[in-house]
Amino acid sequence: MTKFKKILVTGFDKSALDKDSWTRIDKLTDSITFIPSEEVDCLFSRFNKVDKKLINSLPNLKYIGLLATGVGTVDLEFAKKKNIVVCNIPGYATESVAEWVFGLILEHLHDLERAKQVARHGDFSGSGFSTTEILGKKFGVIGLGRIGKRVAEIASGFGAKVCYWSRNRKTEMEKKGMRYKELQDLVSSCDFISLHLVYNKNTEEILGEKLINSLKKGVAVINVAPMELVNITALEKRLKKNDITFILDHPDEMNPKDVQKLSHYKNCIIYPPIGYVSKEARALKQNIFVSNLENYLKGKPTNQVN
Amino acid sequence: MTKFKKILVTGFDKSALDKDSWTRIDKLTDSITFIPSEEVDCLFSRFNKVDKKLINSLPNLKYIGLLATGVGTVDLEFAKKKNIVVCNIPGYATESVAEWVFGLILEHLHDLERAKQVARHGDFSGSGFSTTEILGKKFGVIGLGRIGKRVAEIASGFGAKVCYWSRNRKTEMEKKGMRYKELQDLVSSCDFISLHLVYNKNTEEILGEKLINSLKKGVAVINVAPMELVNITALEKRLKKNDITFILDHPDEMNPKDVQKLSHYKNCIIYPPIGYVSKEARALKQNIFVSNLENYLKGKPTNQVN
Numbered sequence: 240m241t242k243f244k245k246i247l248v249t250g251f252d253k254s255a256l257d258k259d260s261w262t263r264i265d266k267l268t269d270s271i272t273f274i275p276s277e278e279v280d281c282l283f284s285r286f287n288k289v290d291k292k293l294i295n296s297l298p299n300l301k302y303i304g305l306l307a308t309g310v311g312t313v314d315l316e317f318a319k320k321k322n323i324v325v326c327n328i329p330g331y332a333t334e335s336v337a338e339w340v341f342g343l344i345l346e347h348l349h350d351l352e353r354a355k356q357v358a359r360h361g362d363f364s365g366s367g368f369s370t371t372e373i374l375g376k377k378f379g380v381i382g383l384g385r386i387g388k389r390v391a392e393i394a395s396g397f398g399a400k401v402c403y404w405s406r407n408r409k410t411e412m413e414k415k416g417m418r419y420k421e422l423q424d425l426v427s428s429c430d431f432i433s434l435h436l437v438y439n440k441n442t443e444e445i446l447g448e449k450l451i452n453s454l455k456k457g458v459a460v461i462n463v464a465p466m467e468l469v470n471i472t473a474l475e476k477r478l479k480k481n482d483i484t485f486i487l488d489h490p491d492e493m494n495p496k497d498v499q500k501l502s503h504y505k506n507c508i509i510y511p512p513i514g515y516v517s518k519e520a521r522a523l524k525q526n527i528f529v530s531n532l533e534n535y536l537k538g539k540p541t542n543q544v545n
Numbered sequence: 546m547t548k549f550k551k552i553l554v555t556g557f558d559k560s561a562l563d564k565d566s567w568t569r570i571d572k573l574t575d576s577i578t579f580i581p582s583e584e585v586d587c588l589f590s591r592f593n594k595v596d597k598k599l600i601n602s603l604p605n606l607k608y609i610g611l612l613a614t615g616v617g618t619v620d621l622e623f624a625k626k627k628n629i630v631v632c633n634i635p636g637y638a639t640e641s642v643a644e645w646v647f648g649l650i651l652e653h654l655h656d657l658e659r660a661k662q663v664a665r666h667g668d669f670s671g672s673g674f675s676t677t678e679i680l681g682k683k684f685g686v687i688g689l690g691r692i693g694k695r696v697a698e699i700a701s702g703f704g705a706k707v708c709y710w711s712r713n714r715k716t717e718m719e720k721k722g723m724r725y726k727e728l729q730d731l732v733s734s735c736d737f738i739s740l741h742l743v744y745n746k747n748t749e750e751i752l753g754e755k756l757i758n759s760l761k762k763g764v765a766v767i768n769v770a771p772m773e774l775v776n777i778t779a780l781e782k783r784l785k786k787n788d789i790t791f792i793l794d795h796p797d798e799m800n801p802k803d804v805q806k807l808s809h810y811k812n813c814i815i816y817p818p819i820g821y822v823s824k825e826a827r828a829l830k831q832n833i834f835v836s837n838l839e840n841y842l843k844g845k846p847t848n849q850v851n
Contacts, residue, residue, distance in 0.1 A: 334680045338703065342655040345648035349819070352658050358815045359808075363797040365819040372825045374640045396702010397644065491669040502665075509664045513655070513671040519678045 241536060243268040243281040247297070250287035251306060260525040267532055281532075289313040294321060302326070302535050305544075306528050315545040325545045326531040330385045331524040332515035336463055337389035339514035340433055341397075343461055343486045344373070347508060371430075374398035379420070379429035381445075382464070383409050387435035391417055394431070402429070427453040431461070438465040448473035459484040463514050466490075471497045478504040488512050547842060549574040553585040553603070556593035557612060566831040573838055587838075595619040600627060608632070608841050611850075612834050621851040631851045632837040636691045637830040638821035642769055643695035645820035646739055647703075649767055649792045650679070653814060677736075680704035685726070685735035687751075688770070689715050693741035697723055700737070708735065733759040737767070744771040754779035765790040769820050772796075777803045784810040794818050 378399035684705035794816040
């Protein structure tokens with residue numbers, strides 16, 4: 240196979256990819272469509288569901304290209320049974336998200352929004368501002384995948400004492416001076432905690448009532464991972480005590496009532512999900528997406544997930 | 546000498562020091578006053594002028610303790626002639642200011658003020674947000690004193706390619722991979738530039754018209770040092786082209802008309818001077834201030850500047 244017959248694009252429109260990427264894709268297919276048809280042998284998808292029904296409706300489907308890291312939207316087993324190759328884009332936004340985490344931390348520590356506002360109004364007194372340094376503080380990273388590792392490295396650059404919890408010990412990080420801690424110990428001792436776990440049934444509400452109650456007074460917890468990792472009721476109770484700060488950036492995937500509840504607390508800082516939007520991440524994502532396609536056609540699929 | 550007779554406090558009030566510091570000071574003197582008198586043998590000062598007139602009005606003065614780093618407010622030579630020891634507090638806010646610099650950079654890169662605001666209004670679309678990563682970018686540090694060095698180290702933690710210009714080469718930093726560049730070369734090649742020079746007649750308007758015109762398109766220049774280092778007219782002209790970003794935090798020391806002028810440009814971001822306000826810096830500053838006093842009384846003055 241050297242070329243696709245017809246690519247069906249679902250879940251995103253032309254603007255999701257730059258012109259250069261579409262030019263590369265054009266060379267790999269006879270046609271591109273946004274309307275399902277029997278001829279379709281390649282499917283593009285992002286966050287939309289690719290279930291048995293959709294797969295069955297495309298009898299000639301050979302390849303599913305995901306313009307995303309997450310694969311939970313695709314019935315991978317069923318695709319495999321049908322000999323359909325599914326490829327995703329792992330880790331394209333690692334650096335973008337890791338730097339974002341430090342933006343969120345420093346914005347909070349230095350009260351930057353208020354600082355900009357008072358300066359805009361001509362108040363240069365600096366009155367009422369006081370910050371805490373990252374240097375020398377205990378910085379806990381929960382989940383040491385790609386992003387968790389980069390967050391740990393940057394925290395080391397700031398001179399923090401970095402520790403981590405992860406399902407598996409990471410000796411290469413321990414050699415760099417990062418200490419492994421049990422979750423309970425990490426949670427109760429750290430001044431900063433950043434969550435970097437994938438959401439699945441093992442990690443659901445991993446930050447449960449007991450751990451949330453154990454959080455050290457004054458801690459800043461940053462969660463740029465899904466909020467399903469956190470027990471919202473316990474979090475709300477703890478926020479009410481006004482002795483921790485919680486920063487999150489996935490309100491879009493939460494129950495709107497929960498967002499509403501948390502947004503009442505000044506010590507809960509909510510951002511839109513824009514950690515992954517760096518220009519570099521966007522370019523890398525598209526390159527991996529198109530390369531996956533090219534490599535499949537060359538008979539050597541990359542980033543195959545099924 | 547084991548104790549002062551009378552300490553005269555000028556330029557700040559009781560609230561500038563914590564209770565513990567005053568308790569330590571109480572043990573070092575018979576009395577503390579805010580009103581000048583002949584008996585005064587020790588003078589506390591911050592940013593206020595200590596000139597010949599003031600020194601002459603205190604015939605028994607032996608020691609001037611500065612609750613600040615800068616010594617430009619004191620007539621050091623005249624104090625020396627009178628055998629008065631002057632001590633300051635160097636470097637207490639190094640980490641505070643270095644971390645502040647990265648707060649300012651990341652706030653700008655990730656558009657955090659706007660991000661918080663749209664989220665507050667329930668807009669989680671992330672539409673219109675795009676950032677640039679620090680990783681792999683050229684990061685230039687002008688002036689490699691205490692703060693400049695820490696900024697360079699943290700930038701390295703982010704994976705930037707760090708270069709520097711300084712009056713003297715710093716081989717220990719070059720061993721860590723930081724490259725020395727001539728000012729012109731640094732200014733025209735870097736994506737981020739952070740200024741960390743002391744203001745004196747050699748550094749006045751060091752960022753002059755030629756260098757400002759050479760700045761790379763898209764650069765973010767951060768100046769948490771005095772704005773006297775920068776030619777304001779040339780800066781304003783360049784800001785008008787809207788192809789650089791300039792971030793500053795010393796509007797309080799500027800001509801109000803200049804602040805007014807610069808504040809018209811969206812690509813000039815102005816903060817109050819709050820880089821040094823960390824709790825750790827405040828504690829360290831007071832400790833050095835009181836220790837200077839104790840050490841002088843023990844006959845071994847520390848941080849003497851004259």
